[in-house]
Amino acid sequence: MEAFFLALLTAFIWGFVPFLEKLGLSSVEPSTAYVVRCTGVVLGAIITICLYNPLPSIGKMGFKPIFFLVLAGILAGFVAQLVFYRALKTGEISRIIPVTSCYPLFTFVLGWIFLGEQITPSKLVGILLILGGILLLK
Known part of the structure; x- marks a missing residue:
């Protein structure tokens, strides 16, 4: 907690x-x-x-x-x-901050490629939600 x-x-x-x-x-x-x-x-x-x-x-x-x-x-x-x-x-600011906060996308890919972290359904859904949010703010 x-x-x-x-x-x-x-x-x-x-x-x-x-x-x-x-x-x-x-x-x-x-x-x-x-x-x-x-x-x-x-x-x-x-x-x-x-x-x-x-x-x-x-x-x-x-x-x-x-x-x-x-x-x-x-x-x-x-x-x-x-x-x-x-x-x-x-x-x-209302557009810049959410877009700059999409860094977990890059961390996810790097963790998967270089650290061998697992891709799970919940992680994929999270990534898709982040991508959707970026597209909405574009």
Whole structure:
């Protein structure tokens, strides 16, 4: 139950933040907004270091996990964020957010191809519903 509540809280926060970002993008370019937003990420990293002291654990990590996490940070925290801000600045928030939230489609395919995850009827129905929603918003 705790995991479900945390996931729901995450969804709420992720649903609220684009509203703030859309307001923030009203008078600036996406690249400027990105740099300003990153100050919040840096502040969050500093707070995490102060509260949890993860630095000794980082020293014990191997190359592979560090590589994948840094790559994920570059792709999600830099590339996708700039693309997202451009879409958010120029499009309607009520269309942009649902479309950007279709990422489970790509995760599903990657999990199936590279991790050998099973395709089940319920997963297929979920994928079809996501695709249908995207088509409705197009």
